[in-house]
Structures are given as structure tokens and as C-alpha cells.
Amino acid sequence: MREQSERRLRRYGVLAGMLAVFLCAMAVIQQLLIPKYMGTVIEGNFTEEYYRDSTKHELLIIGNCESYENLSPMKLWEEYGITSYIRGNSNQLIPQSYYLLREALRKERPKVVLLNIQAMMVDGQSSEEYNRMVFDGMKWSGDKLEGILSSRTKEESLTEYLFPILRYHSRWSELSEEDFRYAFQEKPLTSYNGYYLRADIRPYTEFPTERRRIDYTFPEQNLRYLERIWQLCRENRIALVLMKAPSLYPVWVPPYEEQIAEFARERNIDYINTLLYTDEIGLDMNVDTYDEGLHLNVYGAEKLSVWLGKDLKERYGLTDFREDEALAQVYNKRLEEYIWEKAEQKAEFEELGYISKYTFQEE
Amino acid sequence: MMSYTSYGFLLLTAAGLAVTGILRQSGKRWVLLAMSLVFMAAAGGYETVLFWFVSTAAGFAAALLLEENFSAGRIFRVRREEKRRTSGEGRMPGEDETPAGASAFAGRRKRGILLIVVAFQLALLAWFKYANLPGYTAEAFYELTGREYEWELIERVSLTGISFYTLMIIGYEIDVYRGETKAVRSFPKFSLFTGYFGHFLQGPIDTWEGAGDSLASPARVSFSDVQDGCLRILSGLFLKLVISERLAVMVDTVYGDYSSYGGGYLMLAAVAFSLQLYTDFCGCMDLVCGVSRLFGVRLAENFRQPFFSESVSEFWRRWHITLGAFLRKYVYIPLGGNRKGVLRKYGNTLAVFLLSGLWHGGKWTFIIGTGLLQGVYMIIGALLEPLAIAFFRFVRVKRTAPILRLLRRIRTFVLITVGFVLFRSDTLTMAGEILLGMLRQSRYPEYAEGVWHSGLGAADFAVLLIALTVLFLISLWREKRGEEKLLRGEAIRTIACFGMLFLILVFGCYGKGYDSSSFIYSRF
Numbered sequence: 027m028r029e030q031s032e033r034r035l036r037r038y039g040v041l042a043g044m045l046a047v048f049l050c051a052m053a054v055i056q057q058l059l060i061p062k063y064m065g066t067v068i069e070g071n072f073t074e075e076y077y078r079d080s081t082k083h084e085l086l087i088i089g090n091c092e093s094y095e096n097l098s099p100m101k102l103w104e105e106y107g108i109t110s111y112i113r114g115n116s117n118q119l120i121p122q123s124y125y126l127l128r129e130a131l132r133k134e135r136p137k138v139v140l141l142n143i144q145a146m147m148v149d150g151q152s153s154e155e156y157n158r159m160v161f162d163g164m165k166w167s168g169d170k171l172e173g174i175l176s177s178r179t180k181e182e183s184l185t186e187y188l189f190p191i192l193r194y195h196s197r198w199s200e201l202s203e204e205d206f207r208y209a210f211q212e213k214p215l216t217s218y219n220g221y222y223l224r225a226d227i228r229p230y231t232e233f234p235t236e237r238r239r240i241d242y243t244f245p246e247q248n249l250r251y252l253e254r255i256w257q258l259c260r261e262n263r264i265a266l267v268l269m270k271a272p273s274l275y276p277v278w279v280p281p282y283e284e285q286i287a288e289f290a291r292e293r294n295i296d297y298i299n300t301l302l303y304t305d306e307i308g309l310d311m312n313v314d315t316y317d318e319g320l321h322l323n324v325y326g327a328e329k330l331s332v333w334l335g336k337d338l339k340e341r342y343g344l345t346d347f348r349e350d351e352a353l354a355q356v357y358n359k360r361l362e363e364y365i366w367e368k369a370e371q372k373a374e375f376e377e378l379g380y381i382s383k384y385t386f387q388e389e
Numbered sequence: 390m391m392s393y394t395s396y397g398f399l400l401l402t403a404a405g406l407a408v409t410g411i412l413r414q415s416g417k418r419w420v421l422l423a424m425s426l427v428f429m430a431a432a433g434g435y436e437t438v439l440f441w442f443v444s445t446a447a448g449f450a451a452a453l454l455l456e457e458n459f460s461a462g463r464i465f466r467v468r469r470e471e472k473r474r475t476s477g478e479g480r481m482p483g484e485d486e487t488p489a490g491a492s493a494f495a496g497r498r499k500r501g502i503l504l505i506v507v508a509f510q511l512a513l514l515a516w517f518k519y520a521n522l523p524g525y526t527a528e529a530f531y532e533l534t535g536r537e538y539e540w541e542l543i544e545r546v547s548l549t550g551i552s553f554y555t556l557m558i559i560g561y562e563i564d565v566y567r568g569e570t571k572a573v574r575s576f577p578k579f580s581l582f583t584g585y586f587g588h589f590l591q592g593p594i595d596t597w598e599g600a601g602d603s604l605a606s607p608a609r610v611s612f613s614d615v616q617d618g619c620l621r622i623l624s625g626l627f628l629k630l631v632i633s634e635r636l637a638v639m640v641d642t643v644y645g646d647y648s649s650y651g652g653g654y655l656m657l658a659a660v661a662f663s664l665q666l667y668t669d670f671c672g673c674m675d676l677v678c679g680v681s682r683l684f685g686v687r688l689a690e691n692f693r694q695p696f697f698s699e700s701v702s703e704f705w706r707r708w709h710i711t712l713g714a715f716l717r718k719y720v721y722i723p724l725g726g727n728r729k730g731v732l733r734k735y736g737n738t739l740a741v742f743l744l745s746g747l748w749h750g751g752k753w754t755f756i757i758g759t760g761l762l763q764g765v766y767m768i769i770g771a772l773l774e775p776l777a778i779a780f781f782r783f784v785r786v787k788r789t790a791p792i793l794r795l796l797r798r799i800r801t802f803v804l805i806t807v808g809f810v811l812f813r814s815d816t817l818t819m820a821g822e823i824l825l826g827m828l829r830q831s832r833y834p835e836y837a838e839g840v841w842h843s844g845l846g847a848a849d850f851a852v853l854l855i856a857l858t859v860l861f862l863i864s865l866w867r868e869k870r871g872e873e874k875l876l877r878g879e880a881i882r883t884i885a886c887f888g889m890l891f892l893i894l895v896f897g898c899y900g901k902g903y904d905s906s907s908f909i910y911s912r913f
Contacts, residue, residue: 036880037612040884044886048891051891055891055895059895154901181901183396192894193901199849
């Protein structure tokens with residue numbers, strides 16, 4: 027009897043011990059295999075970096091690349107003392123913006139939410155990589171779960187989000203030095219309060235003609251989630267401002283403009299189409315874009331930030347926090363780094379004609 | 390679509406185990422039946438469930454008729470009869486007296502019932518699987534005469550598992566007809582036998598005697614069973630995800646562009662496909678046998694180190710064992726086997742392999758590749774056997790010498806691989822071009838990447854080589870030690886389980902970019 031219970035104890039002891047070893051090994055290898063986004067594509071870090079910012083923001087900017095490449099929170103701080111953060115990712119869908127906003131509102135209550143609405147025209151996610159960049163860095167919560175379920179592609183499985191090793195296991199043969207370096211060490215910040223700094227210049231050229239659509243009505247899901255964003259802001263007494271950034275492509279056609287304008291009018295919210303004010307902003311697409319007019323570079327983003335920040339501050343009474351010692355310490359430190367990197371990139375671009383860390387190079 | 394390597398199946402198994410864990414032993418089969426229905430619907434859709442049900446119901450009713458030999462064919466009398474027997478009620482005077490004329494009549498009736506039910510099952514199979522056979526035959530004929538003809542495909546619903554459960558039902562009917570098996574009186578039990586998720590998709594083609602009882606009353610599961618089951622599952626996943634999927638990259642690269650490759654590259658792809666087919670099919674069998682073990686169910690084994698075979702006939706006794714056993718028992722032996730002269734024996738061999746090839750699908754690449762060609766090999770082997778014996782006697786060399794055994798194994802592998810080239814090819818012309826291409830100078834397309842231009846990167850190739858070496862060593866052990874366990878200690882087996890799981894999770898080819906959910910034999 028005693029022997030039997032000893033055997034059982036040994037059996038379950040081995041089982042528990044092995045399970046612990048296995049789980050530890052999986053945790054280590056998973057950490058190693060998850061992409062670190064420290065190479066040419068740094069956007070995969072943006073969601074996660076938000077949690078590392080301990081300050082509260084009066085302005086929260088959400089949307090896709092048109093939000094994180096066209097507005098500079100550092101400039102908003104420098105010019106007006108506005109505290110802001112961009113929760114934006116590549117090809118971030120409207121439902122994803124909703125869930126990122128909902129999650130952010132558990133942490134803070136901004137005065138204004140500025141939503142870039144270019145993604146309203148996007149019907150579903152085109153590639154898994156974009157979803158991954160939105161969600162991989164997001165902390166687990168109901169928001170993340172619902173966000174994944176609302177926007178995953180057909181090929182994506184929730185299990186692979188729960189256990190990222192199931193998705194990234196095949197990276198074992200392509201591990202690089204950065205995977206080892208950042209597996210268990212905090213990565214340096216890659217964005218400036220969610221802003222993607224680019225100081226290179228590639229002037230605007232002709233875009234390919236877009237295929238005409240039969241129907242320009244926004245996808246039903248996007249309209250539903252835009253409504254939910256508005257409701258969420260209303261419930262939290264936050265002013266929602268809709269914005270179309272001055273990116274020239276994909277073309278923002280009149281039917282899109284009419285639908286958004288009508289939405290804003292019906293709900294009595296502000297909608298700013300910056301494409302209508304490019305001269306007033308002072309944008310010159312020969313020098314203010316780094317990818318031929320798709321997105322603004324830092325020079326363009328700063329111009330837009332100066333123009334828009336003034337308006338937002340006056341209209342919504344955003345506070346000038348430059349006299350707040352604690353905040354000023356945090357923001358000014360980051361501003362210094364921002365100015366330094368801008369200068370570095372500028373110098374490199376003037377010398378090489380490109381910025382090496384954003385350029386894919388043959389081995 | 391659910392498959393054995395999908396997360397859905399993992400969830401289904403986990404849920405099944407959780408429920409059986411809290412249920413009494415007798416409730417297990419109901420859980421298995423429910424799981425099987427869910428799996429069937431998720432893997433094949435409602436059409437699969439519907440036609441499986443029709444086949445099963447027909448098979449169930451026919452077996453009762455065969456056993457009881459009803460004059461009016463009312464199956465409910467069976468139960469009444471049973472009740473009467475158990476309650477001890479007497480028979481009516483002269484009830485069990487059977488006149489000779491009535492007996493002959495009953496025999497004819499039984500044969501008639503058997504023919505009808507077998508024809509019905511085969512007709513369903515033919516309707517869904519062989520609709521394009523005449524067209525493919527015409528295409529093959531035109532190809533051989535150098536002309537072009539393209540058959541307009543007849544689209545039929547693809548019924549998952551039909552090739553497997555049809556044979557199981559037919560085998561069962563014949564066994565009942567012969568009196569070798571008693572007809573099952575419970576429809577749920579019979580449904581579980583034909584639709585059990587473990588053998589529904591890819592076999593094994595179980596018999597009622599072999600798996601029926603085990604399914605009807607699953608055994609209690611010990612800790613050792615759990616370990617065995619887990620090791621078996623992991624072994625299956627290892628074969629499928631670590632080896633087969635990597636070989637698939639090589640095979641698909643070369644076969645997808647076969648005219649640009651020549652010589653050694655085509656040979657390499659042919660060898661890779663033989664190994665891929667084995668690891669894919671055997672991996673699936675390991676997986677389902679392992680899962681079944683967790684539920685206390687024992688399924689028939691389908692493989693026994695086939696690449697260690699020294700002759701083609703031995704190979705087919707070690708490869709897809711349950712199909713071979715079915716054809717031997719229900720086709721070869723009833724046709725006379727080897728008891729009616731040499732010519733008849735050869736004829737029977739060809740008939741069996743024709744059916745084997747046909748079973749794989751209504752395409753001539755199957756019918757010849759895994760069918761007639763194999764029969765021809767065996768006939769030639771049998772014809773040359775006396776010569777071989779005389780030769781070795783003359784040169785005074787023992788046929789069991791290790792080097793000769795190795796050479797025979799290589800010869801068998803080469804012969805089988807030639808058959809598998811046909812099996813993998815879309816058309817006979819393609820197979821011919823590949824086989825002829827092997828004799829030409831080695832070449833590869835300029836754009837081809839990977840080790841030996843096979844599309845497989847160096848790191849993956851290294852993993853493949855290591856995994857194949859491990860597979861070879863384990864097979865060698867099994868070949869020498871039979872069923873003896875490779876890992877004996879309880880602790881070491883637990884450690885092996887976790888170690889294997891870790892390796893599979895990291896080095897397995899699954900998820901994005903791979904098609905690991907589809908098994909080659911699930912198409913049949």
C-alpha cells in the first residue's frame with residue numbers, strides 16, 4: 027500500500043516537474059522567437075510602447091498610418107504644451123481603433139480623441155502581418171480578445187494569438203542577433219509617443235489611377251464601429267474629432283467625404299479634412315513627404331501639428347503643461363531625443379540619399 | 390475543415406477526455422459516438438453525415454436480415470425472439486424444424502441479401518468516386534496514342550471517409566453472412582463502428598472482430614495507456630509535421646515543375662515522395678491510434694516498417710496492412726487464392742491489385758501505380774524465384790547474407806518508388822516523362838532555390854536529415870525487437886513526451902505557409 031502511494035507520488039512528482047520545465051522552456055523559446063521589430067519595420071512596437079508611457083494625455087490620436095506618420099506629439103508639446111499620444115498602427119482597422127481606444131480609456135480620460143478616418147474605406151484586413159503588429163504588443167484583456175475576433179483574417183486562429191509560439195515557431199531558422207539581445211531585455215523606444223519619425227524626402231509623383239468602384243459606401247462594420255467610437259467618447263464625455271490626414275493616396279473621393287461629413291453633422295462633432303487646407307498648413311509635397319505623397323515626413327508632420335494643435339487648443343481648451351514640472355521633465359527629455367534623431371536622420375539622408383535603418387539591404 | 394492536426398480536433402479530443410473522465414465506463418461509447426458525429430460533420434459537411442448514415446443503416450439492417458434469415462424481412466422479430474429466449478418462453482411446436490427445401494431457399498435468400506447490400510454500398514462508392522473513371526480512361530487512351538483529349542470533369546460532392554467505411558461495412562456483411570461474426574443488435578454500436586472518428590478519415594479499415602468490441606466497450610485507461618497514447622500521438626505528429634511536411638516542400642517543388650528538372654533531381658524527388666507518403670500516412674495512423682488509446686480503444690495497425698521489406702509481396706503485407714488484409718480475405722481467397730493453379734493465382738493477384746489501385750481513386754495513375762504494376766512485380770518475382778534459388782545454390786551464397794538482404798531491400802524500395810511516381814503524377818504522360826527524365830542528365834531550373842534546388846532551405850534540410858535518421862533508428866529497433874517498448878521506465882517516458890512535444894512545437898511545419906492539416910490518404 028505504502029509502496030503504491032510512493033510510486034504514485036513519484037509519478038506525479040515527475041509529471042509536475044517535467045511540466046514546469048516544459049513550460050519554462052516554452053516561455054524562453056517563445057520569447058526568443060517572437061519578432062522584435064527592431065529592424066527596418068519598427069511599427070510592430072507601437073502598441074506595446076503605449077504601456078511604457080506613464081503620463082496621462084489630453085489628446086489621444088487613433089487611426090492607421092495616416093495618424094502615426096502625419097502628426098507629431100513632440101511638436102504639439104513643443105509648440106503648445108499639449109500632452110498627446112498616438113495609438114496607431116499600419117493598416118489599423120476601425121474596429122481595432124475602437125478596441126485600442128476602449129482599452130486606453132481604462133487607463134486615462136483624454137479631453138479629445140482625434141480619429142483619422144481614412145481606414146473607413148478599408149474592408150477587412152489585407153494581411154495577417156498588420157493584425158499582428160496591432161495585437162502582438164497589446165496586453166491581454168477583453169478588448170484584445172474582441173479586437174482579434176472582429177478583425178482576424180480567415181487564416182488566423184485565436185489559438186495562435188493565445189500561444190504566439192504556434193505562429194512564430196518557424197522563425198527558429200532566421201533568428202538574428204536582435205532576437206537574442208531583446209528576448210529578455212527592454213527594447214529602446216522606437217516611436218515618439220506613437221509617432222514614426224522619418225526625416226527623408228521623396229517628392230510627390232503621379233500615383234497609379236485607382237480602379238473605380240461601383241459602390242463607395244463604407245463597409246457596414248466600419249460604420250458600426252465608428253458609431254461605437256462616438257458612443258464611447260460621449261459616454262466618457264470626450265470630444266471626438268474626425269480627421270482626414272493630408273495623404274494623397276489612396277484617393278479620398280467625394281462619396282467618402284460626403285458620408286463622413288454627414289456622420290459628423292448628424293452627431294454634431296467636428297470633422298477636419300486637412301486635404302482642403304494644405305496651402306494654409308504650408309505643406310509642400312516636394313519636401314514634406316518621404317514616400318511620394320503617401321505619408322508626411324517629419325517636416326510635413328510638424329507643419330500639420332502646428333496648424334492643427336492651435337485649432338484643437340483653442341476649440342477644446344487643451345491645457346499648456348509646459349509649466350508642469352513633472353510632465354515637462356518627461357516630455358522635454360523625449361523631445362531632446364526626438365530633435366537629436368531628426369538631426370541624425372537629416373544628416374544621414376543628406377549624405378547617403380536614404381536612411382539606412384529603414385532601407386532593406388542585400389546581405 | 391476539421392482534420393487530425395487542427396486545433397478543432399485538439400479541442401474536441403480534450404472535451405471528449407474531460408467528459409469521459411467524469412462519466413461511468415458505460416457512457417464512454419456515447420461520448421465517442423457524439424465526438425464522431427461532430428468530427429464527421431466538421432470534416433466533411435452534412436452530405437458526408439447523410440450518406441454515412443444511409444450506408445450504415447443499410448449495413449445494419451442487412452446484417453440482421455442475413456443472420457436471422459427472415460422470411461418477411463422484418464427486423465423487429467429479432468428482438469422479440471431474443472426477449473422470448475431470455476424470458477424462457479417455449480417455442481411453438483416444430484418451430485425450429487427446418488425442412489431441406491426451406492434451407493436451400495434461405496441460403497439463396499441470404500446470398501441475395503448479401504449481393505444487394507454489397508452492390509448498394511459499392512454503387513454509392515462508385516457514384517461519388519468513380520464518376521470520372523470513363524473520362525480518365527478515354528484521356529489515358531488518347532494520351533497513349535499521342536492525341537489530345539480533355540474530359541469535362543463531372544463534379545460530385547466529395548464524401549469524406551466513404552472509401553474506408555464502405556469497405557468496413559462490406560467486410561462486416563460478409564462476415565455475418567459466413568457466420569464468422571454475429572450481427573450487431575444495437576444501431577448506436579454499429580454506427581460507432583462505421584463512423585468512429587479515429588478511423589473515419591483515413592482508416593485503418595477495421596473489422597468488427599478487431600475494433601467493434603473495443604469501441605462498444607472501451608477498456609479502462611491506466612497511466613501507462615495514457616503515456617503510450619501520448620507517445621503515439623507525438624510520434625505521429627513528429628512524422629507528419631517534422632518530416633512529411635518538409636519532404637512535401639521538396640516533392641511539390643520538383644513535381645510542380647518536373648519538365649525543368651532532370652536526372653538525380655527527379656530521383657531525389659521520387660525518393661522524397663515515397664518517404665513523404667509513408668510519414669504522412671503512418672503519422673496519421675500513429676496519431677489516431679494514440680488518441681484512441683486515450684479513450685481505451687484499440688485500432689488495427691496499418692504499418693510495420695514497410696521499407697524493410699525484401700520483396701514487393703512482403704511490402705504489401707507491411708504497408709496499409711488493413712487494406713491488404715481486406716482484399717486478401719474478401720477477394721483473393723474467395724477467388725481461389727493460390728489453390729487453383731499458377732495461372733489462376735496470377736490472375737487473382739492482378740485482380741486484387743487492380744482493386745487496390747481502383748480503391749485509391751478513379752485515375753489510371755492510381756490503378757497502375759499502386760495497382761496493376763505491383764501485381765506485375767509480384768508475378769515476375771514469383772516467376773524468377775526458382776531461377777534465383779538455383780543461382781544462389783550454384784554460386785554457393787546464402788540468400789540470408791546481410792548484404793543480399795540489404796540489396797533486396799533497396800531493390801524493393803526502388804520498385805515501389807517507381808509505382809509511387811505514377812501515384813503522385815497527374816497523368817500517365819507526366820509519370821512517363823518523370824521516369825524517363827531520371828535517365829537524362831541532371832538539370833534544374835535557374836530560379837530554383839534551396840538545398841539541391843529542391844526548395845528546402847539548409848536549416849530545414851538539416852532538421853529533415855536528423856529526423857529521418859531518428860526515424861530509421863527507431864524503425865530498426867522495431868524491426869529487431871518487435872513490439873518491445875523502446876522506452877520502459879515510467880519517468881523516462883514522461884520526460885520523452887514533454888521533450889517530443891517541445892521539439893514538434895518548435896521544429897514542426899504547421900501554421901502559416903504550410904498545409905499540415907491535409908493528409909494525402911484523406912482524399913481517398
